[in-house]
Every structure is written in C-alpha cells, then in structure tokens.
Amino acid sequence: MSGKKILLVDDSSTILMMEKFILRNDPYRLITASDGEEAIRKAASEQPDLILLDVIMPRMGGFEACRLIRENEASKDIPIIMVTTRGEAANVETGWLSGCTDYVTKPINATELLAKVRNLLADTAEVAS
Amino acid sequence: MSNGRSFISNAREEQQQYVSGLLRENEKLRAAVAIAEERQRAALGELQRLRARFEEVAVENQRFLEQHQHIEEQSSNLANLYVASYQLHTSVERDAVLTAVQEIVVNLIGSEQLAVYERNDENEFELAVSFGLDDWQLLTTIGGEYAVEKLGEGHIFRDVEERQPLTACIRLQVEERVIGAVLVFRLLEHKAALQPIDYELFDLLAVHASVALYCSSLHARSMVTA
Numbered sequence: 001m002s003g004k005k006i007l008l009v010d011d012s013s014t015i016l017m018m019e020k021f022i023l024r025n026d027p028y029r030l031i032t033a034s035d036g037e038e039a040i041r042k043a044a045s046e047q048p049d050l051i052l053l054d055v056i057m058p059r060m061g062g063f064e065a066c067r068l069i070r071e072n073e074a075s076k077d078i079p080i081i082m083v084t085t086r087g088e089a090a091n092v093e094t095g096w097l098s099g100c101t102d103y104v105t106k107p108i109n110a111t112e113l114l115a116k117v118r119n120l121l122a123d124t125a126e127v128a129s
Numbered sequence: 130m131s132n133g134r135s136f137i138s139n140a141r142e143e144q145q146q147y148v149s150g151l152l153r154e155n156e157k158l159r160a161a162v163a164i165a166e167e168r169q170r171a172a173l174g175e176l177q178r179l180r181a182r183f184e185e186v187a188v189e190n191q192r193f194l195e196q197h198q199h200i201e202e203q204s205s206n207l208a209n210l211y212v213a214s215y216q217l218h219t220s221v222e223r224d225a226v227l228t229a230v231q232e233i234v235v236n237l238i239g240s241e242q243l244a245v246y247e248r249n250d251e252n253e254f255e256l257a258v259s260f261g262l263d264d265w266q267l268l269t270t271i272g273g274e275y276a277v278e279k280l281g282e283g284h285i286f287r288d289v290e291e292r293q294p295l296t297a298c299i300r301l302q303v304e305e306r307v308i309g310a311v312l313v314f315r316l317l318e319h320k321a322a323l324q325p326i327d328y329e330l331f332d333l334l335a336v337h338a339s340v341a342l343y344c345s346s347l348h349a350r351s352m353v354t355a
Binding site: 109 | 198201202204205208209211212213215216229232233235236237238239241317318319320
C-alpha cells in the first residue's frame, strides 16, 4: 500500500481538503485536479493507482471524464471512485455506465471512503503482483 | 507315564509364564493408558484455557475495533470542523466567505438548498445568496425574511423524516447583534437524518460565518474609505 498515488478531482477546495484529511494517515501520495479535463490529462501522465472523481464540475463533468479516462489506453485500467451528491439509483447507474469502479456520496463518510480506497488499492496490488 | 506328567508340568509352567507375561504387559498398558489419560486431561485443560484466551482476545479485538472506529469517526468530525473553519477564514472578501458557507452546507452538511440573509444598514434582512432555490420558494414556501425574523433566535430543526422544507435556521450573531442567518432547507435525498457532526457544524457556522462576514463587511468599508 505504501507510496500508492491517488488523484483527487474536485472543483471544491472544501472537498479536496476533506479528502486529503481523510487519507492523510495512510501512506498515499495525493495529487489533485479541479475539473474533468485536468483529470484526464493527469490520469494519463501521472498514472495514479486510484482516482476519486467528482461528478459535477466546470468545463467537463465526472461522468464524461470517467468515460474518456476509460477510452484512453494509458489510463483505462485505473480504478475510479465517483464522488457524488446524487445518491439516487439513476445517477449511480449513469456512473456505472461511464465506467466507474465504485462510488461514494457527499457528505463523505470517512470510514466508508477509507474502506473503499484500501480495498481497491489492495486489489490493484494483487493484480500487479 | 512319567513323560506324560513332565509334559503337563512343562505345559503348566509355560502357561504360567505366558499368563505372567500377559499380566506384565497388561500392567504396562494400564500404566501407559493412565499416562495417556493424564496427558489427555492436561491437553483438554490447555484446550479450554486456549479457548478462553481466544474468546478474551476476540472480545479485546472487538473492543479495539470499536475504539479504532470511534477514533476514525472523531478524526473525521474534527476534519470537518477544521476544514469548515479554515475555509471561512481563508479570505476577507465577502463573495469568498459566502462561497465558503455554501460549500460547507452543500459538501459537509449535505443540503443543496440554502439561503444566506444579511441585515443591511436599514436593519432589514436581505437575501445575500441562495443556492438550489428560486425566489418563489423563498418567498412563498418558506417566507424568506419572515423565517429569519421568527426563527432567527437559534437553530430550529424540523423532523427530517417528514422532509420538512426547512431543516435549520442558523443565527449569525456578532456579540449581541444578529447580523444575518443561514437557512438550510432540504437535505440530500440519500441523507436520512442530521448527524451529531451536523449540529457541531451549525454551531461553527453560527460563530465563524458571523465573524467572517462581519470582517468582510469591515474590509469592504475600509476599502471604500481608502
């Protein structure tokens, strides 16, 4: 788990700060992006082990960014957790269709987020080994 | 005849030796069984001790797990409060403070319907910013200023289970003067009820948003006079 890189994508500095706080006790390297376009670029160039992706953002939203990350050969296998204020079924379904691996709802529950992050990063470690 | 007697005598002797051997062997086996039984009793005792210890460790483990969860929850709550406080005091610009209030309500409390009222120079409550609401909702459903005037004496929490439109009215006050209010309307659909941390965030908003807005108005005035 040591040194795993996580890309945090949100236009809200409040959420980015919260996510950093929640993940600060685990040995992750955290990088950030503030919209979908930047997320796509950094997903390809930085090769993070996991992406936390907000749904509603300026310029390009999370669903489209997720779809485009999946279409890019360089980033298609990176697990993506969608972070959404909309927990209703239709919205979650759209997330699955765009290719996300999992999702969490806002306000972020720290225990839930940590469990999902640890679980997905453990999975990627097993695949890599 | 004497050969016959001798044969019987030998046979008896062999039989006695055989029986003696069997008895000795039996004695050895009894001793071995006794040792085995003793070992079995000791093993059972050890097994019972280990089972009891295992149960103790399981209980201890559960207690540590609960403590760990409690600490993580407390840590998360503190993070919420720290982030909210930090965001409110990052800038002295009024718009930035209002954005911070909005972000706290949307992202940390979990409502996409809010309105912030400020008391103007004429001592009237004025809508400073709203999010996720239109004027019709503000004026007819809730009553806008009426809500602030009537409920501005403190937090008013409705039964969230009934999905009442107004969840909270947070009075913004600097010393004795009420300078405004934050109205929080419906919670997000997936948020069933307010959590203890939400009440702490309301308290934090009541103090820190008030001071931040007050400082921003002082800053704005100082910029005008400068």
